[in-house]
Amino acid sequence: MEHLNHHLLPGEKIYGSITGFFEEMELGGIHYKYGELTATTHRLMLEAPCFFAAERICTYEYRDVAGVKADEAIIMFYNQRYLKLKWLQRGEAKHFLKIVRLKGIEAGAIVGGA
Numbered sequence: 001m002e003h004l005n006h007h008l009l010p011g012e013k014i015y016g017s018i019t020g021f022f023e024e025m026e027l028g029g030i031h032y033k034y035g036e037l038t039a040t041t042h043r044l045m046l047e048a049p050c051f052f053a054a055e056r057i058c059t060y061e062y063r064d065v066a067g068v069k070a071d072e073a074i075i076m077f078y079n080q081r082y083l084k085l086k087w088l089q090r091g092e093a094k095h096f097l098k099i100v101r102l103k104g105i106e107a108g109a110i111v112g113g114a
Contacts, residue, residue: 004038004045007057015039015099018091022046023084024058037083039099044075046083065104070097078109 004014017038024031024046035048044060060083066076073085073093085093104110 004047004057007045008040009042011041012043013041015041016091016096018085018088018093018096020085020089020091021087022048023082023086025080025082025084027079027081032086037085037096039096039103044100062100062103062107063109065100065107065109067110068097068101068104070094070101073097075100 008014015038017036019036020034022033022035022037024033033046033048035046038045038047043062046058046060048056048058050056060075060077064077064079066078068075070093073088075083075097077083101110
């Protein structure tokens, strides 16, 4: 996780991360990525190796989190996007998803704590 330090905002700290294979639904369709999903004090960062670049980092704001389904390992975002953990290589998924859910509630994105 220390390798992400140069991508952090001033005052931003890392809570934890999970590594594995993710299904990502975007406007362009479904994409599959192997990478490390990191939760920070400000946002989520998905670092996925890229063939033509050293790294590719996608960021997701907590204010955009519409919900978290821990039993299905899905983080849903407003605008019909989602990230789904398909295969976990390293980390504790349930604890990680709890952090994301709490940060979504704190950001006011997940109304009523649902």
